[in-house]
Amino acid sequence: MAGGMTWMQKSWRWAAAPVWRLVYGLYERQLEEQVRALPMPGHVGIILDGNRRHARGTGIQEPNAIYGLGAAKLDDILSWSVDLGIRMVTLWVFSPDNLRRPEAEIGGIFGAVETKMRALVADPHIRHKGVHITAIGRRDLLPPSLLDAIDAAEAATRGNDQLTVTLAIGYGGREEIADAVRALLEDYAAQGLSAAEVAALVSPETIRQHLYLASMPDPDLIVRTSGETRLSGFMLWQSVHSELYFCDVNWPVMRRIDYLRAIRAYQRRERRFGV
Template sequence: MNYLEQIDSNNIPQHVAIIMDGNGRWAKQQGMNRIFGHRNALTAIRESVEAANNIGTKAITFYAFSTENWKRPKFEVNALMRLLVRTLKKNLPEFQKNGIQVKAIGNLNRLPKRAQNTLNKIIEATKTNTTIIITFALSYGSREEIVNAVKNISEKIVNNELSIEDIDEKIINSHLYTVSLPEVDLVIRTSGEQRISNFLLWQIAYAEFHFTEVLWPDFRKNDFYKAVIEYQNRERRFGKTSEQIENLNE
């Protein structure tokens, strides 16, 4: 079935966030260790970016490594960091060829220096690309992000750069890691789990959710398209009634 043909080009999610889950279980099914699963997850990232680009989505954010993931076995963390460095270097020509701008959000100072340096070089090299933005959430935790935003806003109040009356959603947004990204329209989580796992808690307030049983290493373009089709079949009301939405669309 050609799912791409079923997509309404007038109702495209501009920012899709993906919780990439199931690498370990996929590897276990193959009789291999978790690192094997992480390595084979790269195809799913590539397919998702290509699918997003095909339909005109402008931003896609991957939950690659959470603040809680630092608690994992050291060998796995080190392997993930090496994989990050190797993958970014290898794919830079493809990023440039396809107009992909790379960003990263999270407590990036916790990353190994080599990973930080490589990431900074890729971000700098692709900063003028405009076709699609891919963002990697690394050493990321939404609660930590919000705490940091509160601290930064509070400091500005103490320094008389802001007043309490100035604080609104716009001010909070401007102090989050995602300030330069569009609102999240669609969240996809693979592997059958149905939770948010401390991911973009503020940003997904009105996002639609798509949960799939597909393990992340098996996720392909058609899986992405099916998520978008489900998104398009929902009525996004943003607190309004169906009747109000219908009147706006008339």
């Protein structure tokens, strides 16, 4: 019949949907059993890519709506990570390079993150799940209202210790290393050391001590969504021994099954740390 589906096509779609949900559910449970049988990564880094691709595919045009969907996905990541026993997740939200985007788009990103941070402060489940929110990056790149929201989320969740979620916002790997070296030199200059003495003291360990969160363990696994296969400057110093996983799904529609697959891929690799 022209202009729409036939009765038979509609009936098939109605009957097939529960079958696919059943198959999907069985596969997810099988995958979860495999993942739970092996050690979990302690620290997972995620490059949140594909917001604009998803928007183009669905016809969404309003920046606040585009990035609001991405911010909402944070709830799933929190829930999945706590359930699996993962202790640390770092999410790359915004880089200095993103400042070259249109002003409305930048505002959409900042607005979505601010709204999400304020919602987390008021969410009783965050304390129940033991989620601690923190952030790294150049604060001078962020608007005051967003900084206030991030600070409020950090303060409200400071006592939680089951999962630490770090927002890398205003963050770039090169900027972090440059800032670390600058802070190191300033420290040594304050001690009255000569240039030769400073040069003798510079080492990977002394630089590491001046990174944004010096105590943060390196990520075991870094996941990038949207199909792009590059790190783009995410945790350049810390990722030297990280396992990398790239998936085609766009960030706003990342599924639990995609997260499980990434963890399974990590578990199947032999980590040699350069040896």
